Structure formats: structure tokens, C-alpha cells
Amino acid sequence: MRKIFPLALMFALLCPCAAVLTSPPAAQAQAHAAPRKTGKLTNALRARARAAQKGERTRVIVSLARGADAETSRRSLQSTGAHVRQQLDELGVMVADVPTNQLETLATHNEVSWLSEDAEVRSLTTTPDNTSHVEVTTGASLILPSGNNNEAQGGAGNGVGIALLDSGLNPPDTAEFAGYKLQSSSLLGTGLLGSTTLTSYNRVSTPVDFTGENRTDDPYGHGTHTAGVAAGTGQSSEDYAAQHAGAPTYGGVATGANLVSVRVLNSQGVGTVSNVIAGINWVIQNKSKYNIRVMNLSLGTSVTQSYKTDPLCQAVGRAVDAGIVVVVAAGNWGKDSNGNTIYGGILSPANSPKVITVGAVNTQQTDWRNDDVVASYSSRGPTLVDGIVKPDLVAPGNRTGAAETANTSPTASNQTNTSGGGLIGGLLFSNSTSTTPVATGTYQILSGTSFAAPAVAGTAALMLEANPSLTPQMVKAVLMRTAERLPIYEALVMNGQMTSYERLITEGAGELNTNAAKLVAQAIRKDANRAVIGDYLLKSTTYSKIAGITAPIAGQAIPLNNGVVWVEGVAFNDHLQLTSGYLLTNGQVINDGFAVADGYMLWDGTYVCPNGITIASGITIASGITIASGITIASGITIASGITIASTYISADGTLSTGNISGLSFDNQDAWAANMIDPASNTTSEEQVMIQGEQVVPLNVWRLSMTSPLFPHR
Numbered sequence: 033m034r035k036i037f038p039l040a041l042m043f044a045l046l047c048p049c050a051a052v053l054t055s056p057p058a059a060q061a062q063a064h065a066a067p068r069k070t071g072k073l074t075n076a077l078r079a080r081a082r083a084a085q086k087g088e089r090t091r092v093i094v095s096l097a098r099g100a101d102a103e104t105s106r107r108s109l110q111s112t113g114a115h116v117r118q119q120l121d122e123l124g125v126m127v128a129d130v131p132t133n134q135l136e137t138l139a140t141h142n143e144v145s146w147l148s149e150d151a152e153v154r155s156l157t158t159t160p161d162n163t164s165h166v167e168v169t170t171g172a173s174l175i176l177p178s179g180n181n182n183e184a185q186g187g188a189g190n191g192v193g194i195a196l197l198d199s200g201l202n203p204p205d206t207a208e209f210a211g212y213k214l215q216s217s218s219l220l221g222t223g224l225l226g227s228t229t230l231t232s233y234n235r236v237s238t239p240v241d242f243t244g245e246n247r248t249d250d251p252y253g254h255g256t257h258t259a260g261v262a263a264g265t266g267q268s269s270e271d272y273a274a275q276h277a278g279a280p281t282y283g284g285v286a287t288g289a290n291l292v293s294v295r296v297l298n299s300q301g302v303g304t305v306s307n308v309i310a311g312i313n314w315v316i317q318n319k320s321k322y323n324i325r326v327m328n329l330s331l332g333t334s335v336t337q338s339y340k341t342d343p344l345c346q347a348v349g350r351a352v353d354a355g356i357v358v359v360v361a362a363g364n365w366g367k368d369s370n371g372n373t374i375y376g377g378i379l380s381p382a383n384s385p386k387v388i389t390v391g392a393v394n395t396q397q398t399d400w401r402n403d404d405v406v407a408s409y410s411s412r413g414p415t416l417v418d419g420i421v422k423p424d425l426v427a428p429g430n431r432t433g434a435a436e437t438a439n440t441s442p443t444a445s446n447q448t449n450t451s452g453g454g455l456i457g458g459l460l461f462s463n464s465t466s467t468t469p470v471a472t473g474t475y476q477i478l479s480g481t482s483f484a485a486p487a488v489a490g491t492a493a494l495m496l497e498a499n500p501s502l503t504p505q506m507v508k509a510v511l512m513r514t515a516e517r518l519p520i521y522e523a524l525v526m527n528g529q530m531t532s533y534e535r536l537i538t539e540g541a542g543e544l545n546t547n548a549a550k551l552v553a554q555a556i557r558k559d560a561n562r563a564v565i566g567d568y569l570l571k572s573t574t575y576s577k578i579a580g581i582t583a584p585i586a587g588q589a590i591p592l593n594n595g596v597v598w599v600e601g602v603a604f605n606d607h608l609q610l611t612s613g614y615l616l617t618n619g620q621v622i623n624d625g626f627a628v629a630d631g632y633m634l635w636d637g638t639y640v641c642p643n644g645i646t647i648a649s650g651i652t653i654a655s656g657i658t659i660a661s662g663i664t665i666a667s668g669i670t671i672a673s674g675i676t677i678a679s680t681y682i683s684a685d686g687t688l689s690t691g692n693i694s695g696l697s698f699d700n701q702d703a704w705a706a707n708m709i710d711p712a713s714n715t716t717s718e719e720q721v722m723i724q725g726e727q728v729v730p731l732n733v734w735r736l737s738m739t740s741p742l743f744p745h746r
């Protein structure tokens with residue numbers, strides 16, 4: 033795939049319109065990137081040039097045009113202020129440090145045929161830290177600290193507590209969930225002969241059990257795997273890869289976060305709603321004690337009532353109100369036994385509008401994201417009964433490698449090596465020791481939305497370490513805004529093979545971008561929880577100027593997601609502004625849910641799409657731009673050109689196809705209304721999904737009658 037990338041890229045550059053209509057997925061990702069003036073530099077460099085800070089320089093590899101004279105080329109480079117570091121005549125290449133804001137100008141020079149970044153090349157003999165598929169494809173590897181010394185200084189979610197409501201947690205070895213910190217000591221308080229030693233600690237706090245089995249280990253294995261994706265170090269796999277070049281590693285996202293195991297699923301992976309509610313209650317009570325800022329629920333049950341009365345939804349809502357970011361797996365009810373897509377499979381409590389609902393991406397086992405699709409089994413929206421658009425975003429979850437529970441890991445151990453501390457410490461203090469956790473554990477490959485959710489939970493921990501003042505609503509808003517709309521669905525929508533609404537109930541805002549989410553969190557004011565309506569969250573910079581926000585993942589440029597314009601009170605104008613609602617031109621104010629440029633959510637989360645997709649996609653850009661300029665009216669933000677959207681909304685609402693679902697305003701019901709899942713369907717496929725992923729064929733999936741009280745309505 034990598035090899036065709038430059039060709040596809042150039043095709044898209046030369047003829048973007050044709051690329052949009054006919055090109056393969058690889059070219060699609062490029063087709064919706066920023067507008068181009070010249071085709072002679074990578075999208076990543078172009079993005080960097082446009083967000084350049086004053087005085088910033090970038091090292092690039094300049095491929096010279098065929099026949100270009102070396103001396104003329106050198107002068108051409110120098111005219112932009114570039115400093116030429118190497119001239120490789122045999123290759124027709126120069127390496128130069130170029131003022132970042134001059135990159136686009138340089139690319140227009142006749143002597144230049146192509147500019148590309150001088151990417152860091154890693155030696156395979158060093159510790160392969162942060163190299164797991166999950167870390168690379170989410171962009172986490174771009175921001176995670178490398179090595180235990182660096183990690184001890186923060187940046188890996190250090191100190192943030194993630195509560196896992198799951199089947200228990202039984203680390204396969206002491207290294208998988210070890211944390212590191214630097215400890216200084218000085219001789220008799222004189223400050224002389226001070227030493228700093230790297231010490232380790234256990235990031236897993238004393239677990240609690242609500243299953244009645246009176247055990248806190250993890251015979252089922254689900255909880256340990258979930259924990260591994262959220263916060264595992266992958267140390268054992270990294271040690272192995274250091275000796276065996278090319279071997280896969282299995283590190284998780286927030287490798288410095290603390291874990292609180294709240295066991296609510298028993299040794300068969302089953303729990304009751306009351307177990308889970310008791311667990312949530314415990315988490316709220318113990319929030320301060322463990323600094324629990326994030327709660328992950330990779331579990332769910334059938335939706336049988338509105339979220340407004342569902343006790344599980346009520347409980348997670350209370351946790352959000354208590355300031356905890358709640359991340360919930362969407363469910364694995366996305367297809368029937370014939371492989372047909374089914375809708376409405378979002379489970380409870382993933383159907384709560386307050387939580388962050390995560391679907392699973394099948395990454396095709398490649399780090400780059402052009403070929404990513406939502407896994408066939410990943411539950412689609414809308415939610416039953418309430419008709420809410422879900423999932424909120426999607427994350428890698430198919431065939432995910434992460435820690436295996438010590439209950440089954442053949443080489444599990446809890447050994448720790450004890451040795452003298454730093455040189456001076458070891459000499460002077462016999463009790464000054466450092467402990468090195470031993471990595472012996474194993475990993476397993478599992479699939480399901482269960483393992484997509486913890487990638488988001490880990491990302492939330494990174495965001496909250498970077499900016500502890502973020503509220504759960506802000507975390508959700510930033511996660512959704514920075515998510516990447518998957519190129520494959522952009523192409524389908526563009527070609528008329530999928531409606532905007534189907535896209536939304538399949539991927540939500542798009543695929544998790546851990547790098548961008550953390551960078552935005554970091555840039556937001558550090559007293560965000562004190563911001564009031566009308567305040568900017570970004571004071572000293574603007575959204576698109578945050579350095580690194582469009583940094584490429586696995587070599588592929590990640591464009592800014594301009595599709596989501598408002599989430600839970602955060603309006604995505606340049607400075608991210610808090611609002612009390614999203615004011616529509618018909619006077620209606622939405623104060624919950626999210627708004628996208630080509631449609632909007634009602635207060636209860638119901639998504640409204642305009643009928644005419646062609647018109648809508650024309651308006652998309654216009655309304656995005658208006659929002660970007662931040663016109664504030666009274667309590668909310670209005671879209672100036674939104675009159676058209678609003679009036680289309682009215683006609684959409686008035687042109688419902690059948691009488692018995694009157695009141696629905698969803699676009700293109702035909703695609704999904706006949707394929708809603710009946711929650712009474714057999715659920716035996718859940719276990720198979722964990723092991724087989726995409727290959728699972730569910731045994732029984734029944735369709736829900738449109739006359740059922742569970743059918744989505746508003």
C-alpha cells in the first residue's frame with residue numbers, strides 16, 4: 033500500500049474532482065485535504081507550513097528536478113532562507129533546513145521536483161517503545177514519552193485514574209502496569225551528594241469486587257485485555273522485539289495512568305445491571321481517593337426503555353455529572369447472519385447521550401488509516417426508543433493485541449528485581465534501592481468494541497493529565513472534533529452510495545486521533561472548568577494553529593475535521609467558545625448533543641439531516657466557515673447561512689415516508705428502518721467476536737417491527 037501512495041497522491045493533486053468520484057480509497061484521503069497551490073510537497077509539510085510559528089525551521093529532503101544544476105539549485109534554496117546541509121549528487125537530492133513558512137514557496141521553484149520531511153528513522157536495536165499498532169495508528173506514538181526515564185517525568189497520563197468496570201484485572205507480570213518515577217535523596221538534608229534514582233510502582237490500585245464471587249483476579253480475561261489497551265506498557269513484547277527485529281509490540285495508550293479495577297463481570301464474563309450500578313456508585317464515592325477522572329465500560333445490555341428511565345443510563349449520567357469522563361463500548365450488534373448491516377444495535381448504557389460511545393474500527397492491520405473501516409460487527413445507531421445518533425466516535429478494536437490475564441498466561445509472574453539505587457545512593461544508603469519489574473507476560477489478540485473503548489479512555493487520561501481543568505463535556509467535544517472522518521465513507525457519501533446520516537450512525541464523528549486530542553487539550557486554558565458562557569477556551573492560539581495538530585499518522589496527513597461544529601456547549605470557532613446552546617434560525621436552541629455542518633442534533637440527541645444531500649453538501653462548507661468566524665448571537669451561535677438548513681429541516685420533517693413512523697426526521701430511513709435489530713435477538717455471538725472479530729457470523733438476528741414501542745422515535 034505504501035508504494036502506491038505517491039502515485040495516488042499525485043493523481044489527487046492533479047485532478048481532485050476526478051479523484052473524488054473514481055479513485056480508490058488510498059487517493060480519497062488526500063482528496064479532502066487542504067486546497068493546493070502546487071503539487072510538489074507532502075500534505076504533512078503543507079500543513080506544517082500553514083501552521084508555522086515565527087522562526088520555525090523544518091529539515092526537508094529536496095528532490096531536484098531532472099537536469100537541474102546543483103549550484104543553481106543551491107542558490108534557489110538559499111533564496112528562501114534555507115540552509116543546505118547535504119548535497120547528494122548521485123541521488124539528485126539536497127537536505128536542507130528551510131524556514132517552515134517558506135516551504136510552499138520553495139516547492140514552486142523550477143529546480144525542485146518534490147519536498148518531503150526528513151522523518152526520524154528508528155534503529156531496530158533500540159527498545160521499540162510506543163510501537164504497537166494501537167499506539168501508532170491512533171497517533172499516540174507521536175506524543176508518548178519514550179523510555180522509562182522520560183515517562184517518569186509525565187506525558188503518559190501519569191497520576192490520572194481510570195476506573196475499569198470489567199471482569200477484573202490480573203496483570204500477567206509486574207512490568208505490564210508498572211509506573212516509573214524519579215526519586216531524589218540528599219545526604220542528611222545538606223543537599224550534598226544528592227542522587228536521583230528511577231523507581232517503579234504498581235499503577236493498579238487495590239481492586240474491588242461486586243460480583244459476589246469474592247475474588248478480584250480475572251479468570252475471564254476481558255478486563256485485563258481492556259486494561260492493556262487503555263494503559264498497558266507492552267513491556268514484555270517490547271523486550272522481545274528488541275531481540276527479534278520486526279516482532280509486534282502491544283503497548284496501550286496511557287502507559288502512565290493509574291488503574292482502578294472494579295469487578296462487575298464474573299468468571300463467565302456476565303454481570304447484572306445491579307452489579308454494574310453498584311460499581312458506578314463506588315467509583316463516584318471513591319473518585320477523589322484515586323483521582324478517578326475516567327471510567328471505562330466495555331459492557332452493555334439490551335435497550336428496553338428510554339435512556340431517560342434506564343437505571344444504567346441514569347447511573348452513568350450521574351458519574352458524568354460528578355466530573356468523570358465515561359467511555360462506553362457501542363456493542364457488537366452490527367450485522368446479521370448473512371453479513372447484512374443492521375441498525376439500532378447500540379447497547380445500554382452506550383445509548384446515554386452523556387457518555388462517549390465508541391465503535392470499533394477494522395484497521396486492516398495496517399498503521400495507516402486510508403484503508404480503515406468500521407468493523408462489520410460494530411453496533412450502528414440510531415439508538416432504540418430515543419433515536420439518538422451514536423456512536424460518538426470509533427477507534428481501533430478489531431484483532432487488538434494487548435495483555436493476557438495471568439489466569440491463563442503461561443509465563444505469568446510477579447517478580448521484581450531489587451538492586452542498588454543510583455551510584456551514590458547505592459554507596460551511601462544500603463536501603464536506597466530501585467526495583468525493576470520483570471516482564472514475562474504474554475499477550476492475546478481479541479476483537480470487539482470492548483477493546484476500542486479503552487483506547488478512547490486512555491486518550492482521555494492523556495488529555496486530563498495535560499489539562500486537569502477539562503470537564504467531561506470538553507473532553508468529549510475535543511475527542512469528536514479531532515476525530516478523522518474515515519476516507520472510505522467520505523468517498524461513499526460523495527459518490528451518493530451512502531447518506532450523511534448513515535455515515536454518522538456508522539462512524540460518528542470519525543476515528544480517534546489521540547495526538548490531536550491531546551494537543552488541543554494542552555492548548556486549552558488551564559482554568560477551563562471556570563470558563564463561563566461566551567468565554568474562549570483557546571486564548572493564546574487558535575484551533576488550526578496548534579502545532580502538530582495535523583501531524584501525519586503512519587505517513588498519512590490527517591486533515592482537520594471541520595464537519596463537527598458544536599458539541600455539548602463547545603463551539604468550534606477559532607478559539608473554541610463556550611455557549612449555552614446552538615441557536616437555530618427558527619429560534620430553537622439545542623443545548624445537548626452535537627451539531628455537524630451538514631445537519632444538527634436536537635436537544636435529545638436526535639439528528640436532523642436535510643433532505644437534499646447535494647444542497648446540504650454545498651451548505652456544509654459555507655456553514656462551517658461562518659461558524660469558524662464565530663458569529664455570536666445572544667446565548668448561542670447561529671449559522672448565518674443556516675436559514676437554508678433550517679428550512680430544509682422543516683421540509684425534511686414534513687416529507688416522511690410512512691404514516692406510522694410520523695415524527696421521525698431522520699434522513700433516508702429506507703436504508704435502515706427495515707433493518708433495525710430486535711433486542712430480543714440471540715446474543716451468543718458476543719464471545720465469538722472477541723476471538724474471531726470480522727469472521728463472526730451471528731446465529732440469530734431478528735428485525736424489529738416499525739410498530740414496536742422500541743422503534744426509534746422522538
Ligand SMILES: [Ca+2]
Nearest residue numbers: 395398400401
Ligand atoms: Ca489501517
